[in-house]
Amino acid sequence: MSAVVVLRLPLSTDLSGFVGLLRRLKVPHRVSEEQGSQVLWVPDERLAHDIRDLYQRYPEGNAQVDPELMARHAPVRGPGFVQQLKASPATAAVLLACLVVAGLTLLGENLGNMRWLTFLDFQVQGEYLYFTPLADTLASGQWWRLFTPMLIHFGLLHLAMNALWYWELGRRIEALQGRINLLGLTLSFSLVSNVVQYLVSGPSLFGGLSGVLYGLLGHCWLYQWLAPNPIYRLPRGVLVMMLVWLGLCLSGLVSVLGFGEIANGAHVGGLLIGCATGLIGGLLARRKSR
Incomplete structure (x- = not known):
């Protein structure tokens, strides 16, 4: 790093x-x-x-x-986990927030607690959820809902996979561009991916860091392409795997295989906004280096 x-x-x-x-x-x-x-x-x-x-x-x-x-000249041992945490406080803070929310919501099982963080508030009546319209949600001042779905996860595997990828990509951005930029990008990617998912699926339950992760991936990808640096240099297989997974999700095959409903709108929205910020950041870094 x-x-x-x-x-x-x-x-x-x-x-x-x-x-x-x-x-x-x-x-x-x-x-x-x-x-x-x-x-x-x-x-x-x-x-x-x-x-x-x-x-x-x-x-x-x-x-x-x-x-x-x-x-x-023997190889130097890499920093330990505690040292990595100290070097990446913003990355660690986002992951800690996800862990706290996972505990409070019982990984999506506690609807009473989860409804405070979903994109739209809802009421449970029998087996049905009735969502508050978006206009009413915003009019009541509940603007945090545009961002907080990224903290909600449905199941341990969902949380573990997203946490591992955010730890890997978030630390890279924090190391090169700083903690403020990482937090700004995380919130921006969350906003765009959540709004796109809402526009695609309408009132529904969705959450997770995956939209943000595709944003971070697109950001590193385009930034590294325009302003090469060792921190954003991802193994080619990682990029291919993430894009192939996105394609499988969009095809519907992943849902058919029993992985549950996938927030495809959030993935695509996150990737597009991440590519846009990576393009801008890479061009600025390239101009500065000349």
Whole structure:
């Protein structure tokens, strides 16, 4: 998450020998091509200092890998879970809110508590739910309902999957663009995905972070495409998997297989607004780097 630039060299410089040395030393690293240069990244500033020193001594990577050298440049252990929490307070706060709501609503079973957070208020009469019209909801000042459905989850698997993806994507955005931007994007994606879902499905129960997640995915995708950086660089398989899953949901196959009703409107709305913010952010970052 906190990748550090070690070297920025012309494309004509042969780094293959030095990269081979790093592999023999088992040093975590990555080489990328950016703006006509090749860039060597490592995950830690302390390690970066040693690698720069190593390059000064062995630019062609012809050093003998002796035990002392191996010990000095051994891979740095990544930060522990507590350190990650401290480094990503906004991400952790959103997930904590989801956990609290999951407890209060019993993962969607406690309708009495859940009705305070749904997009529309409702009354239970027998086996039916009667929803308050949106105009009446907003006229009564209940504007929080435009955002709070993202905190509601229906079942442990629903919560676990969304929490894992928000932890992965949220920390990336918080690391690169800051906690305020992450919270702003989260609320914006929640608003758009909830409104789109309402327009598609009408008065109904829906919730979860999945619309926000598709927004975060689209944001990282377009931002990274326009302004390449190691933090937003997602494995290609992740993007393909998420888009394939979206396609399966839109086809109706997922519901037929017994996964329940899917908030397709929220997914598509979140992805589109996320691509829009990623496009804007990427263009601004690209212009700033010139």
